[in-house]
Amino acid sequence: MKVESVPFRLLTAYTGVKTLEEALCDPRAKRLLWLEILMNDRLDAVLDLNRPEIKEAYSKACRWYATYKSLVESVVRRAPLPPDSSPLDQRDYRTFVEALRFAADHH
Numbered sequence: 001m002k003v004e005s006v007p008f009r010l011l012t013a014y015t016g017v018k019t020l021e022e023a024l025c026d027p028r029a030k031r032l033l034w035l036e037i038l039m040n041d042r043l044d045a046v047l048d049l050n051r052p053e054i055k056e057a058y059s060k061a062c063r064w065y066a067t068y069k070s071l072v073e074s075v076v077r078r079a080p081l082p083p084d085s086s087p088l089d090q091r092d093y094r095t096f097v098e099a100l101r102f103a104a105d106h107h
Contacts, residue, residue, distance in 0.1 A: 024051075075107070
């Protein structure tokens, strides 16, 4: 499956981007990519983790998943992400909760 064929759950609604390449060129979408990865396991198989910006977003999604696994899984069904016990930047908490609420309402 090509990454272009995987529909976004959050990024299109939040930023208007429709593809990963568009997301990587849009500063706001790039900042929110970790949330899309966290809420959308269809991306897992097609992400190129050799690209630094994708690897960074994926790692951040793994950290938040490890900390809030039960909460995430209560809202969206997704395959588990690899555990990462690195510290979270709590400044992202509000954005995380807003994305969870959006995902719950549009699931």
